[in-house]
Ligand code: ADP
Ligand code: ASP
């Protein structure tokens with residue numbers, strides 16, 4: 279007998295038929311003699327719809343009240359799934375995040391899990407219940423509901439698997455696993471049998487929505503092996519773990535991220551300490567800076583360009599405008615940009631990945647604005663309108679098309 283954590287995303291529970299389908303997967307697992315803890319997200323587009331509802335009433339509602347609202351989506355799902363399981367004749371108990379012991383910090387909207395006290399889950403399992411837990415939510419030290427950020431149910435599942443030392447953590451979604459690119463956009467994308475935590479973390483951070491990046495970070499930290507698989511097609515998925523037995527692929531995946539703003543400060547003084555003052559100020563305001571490019575000084579001045587998440591663009595510009603060293607300077611914020619990246623542990627030991635990527639972009643007539651690299655990834659910033667074309671071109675350059 280094993281303890282299995284199964285997570286189902288919004289599309290897997292989008293309507294009554296899908297909820298019944300999930301109930302069958304869960305009860306089959308239970309029937310085979312396993313203890314089962316299930317984590318579910320809100321149905322279909324519920325979270326987006328709730329955000330729209332809030333905006334209609336107050337576009338600048340407090341983050342606390344937003345969390346109170348958004349957490350309700352998952353409450354609907356757990357109750358409906360529990361009812362479906364009851365209908366199939368199995369013992370079941372649904373729990374909200376706080377009932378399942380999720381304590382978080384107080385950063386409403388993107389709270390971090392501090393602890394999962396799994397006593398109640400264990401109690402219910404002891405009673406032979408299938409346990410259904412609301413993903414994406416917890417409780418802070420003020421007993422307020424918090425949410426973990428978009429896609430956060432993946433992290434809820436990994437947190438339960440880690441704290442209960444589960445034998446398996448399965449992330450069910452609407453595609454059959456992790457692919458070399460978004461299979462909905464790139465027809466030739468291939469399913470990966472395995473991928474390392476580090477590669478998956480890069481892919482998730484760089485825009486592959488299939489797993490939330492915090493969930494991968496947590497899985498790596500607590501050594502939770504993840505399996506990403508389809509709730510609609512019963513087939514083996516992708517295993518995410520520390521070391522893969524697969525030969526290191528030069529490039530494991532290609533992603534795009536359109537949640538990017540590029541900010542340029544033209545003509546700052548060419549003296550020491552400028553970068554420190556600019557980025558120190560942004561860091562103090564919790565603004566995460568991604569790619570940074572500083573031009574070589576021309577005499578007395580130089581230009582600094584960097585990227586931030588779109589949602590931080592305006593705030594970053596305001597902060598810069600208030601810096602003495604930026605007084606009177608031109609500060610430009612462009613949100614029509616996208617970041618396209620290739621990821622693969624194999625590139626550490628193989629030269630030439632960058633040049634192949636740049637050649638593919640050149641052949642597709644796409645201009646590169648900025649470049650950033652790490653041991654296992656190369657990212658370029660390009661015009662947002664070129665993003666899909668760029669992913670396709672770069673994917674074709676690295677992943678053989680199997681016909
Ligand atoms: P869920 O609702 O199950 O959490 P998501 O919509 O968050 O599902 O994530 C699944 C989606 O991720 C897929 O439908 C797919 O379009 C997208 N996706 C993006 N990149 C990839 C990739 N490299 N591999 C698989 N899916 C990807
Ligand atoms: N329902 C939340 C969202 O849409 C959490 C999740 O799906 O994981 O972001």
Ligand code: MG
Pocket residue numbers: 287429432487488489490
């Ligand atoms: Mg998701």
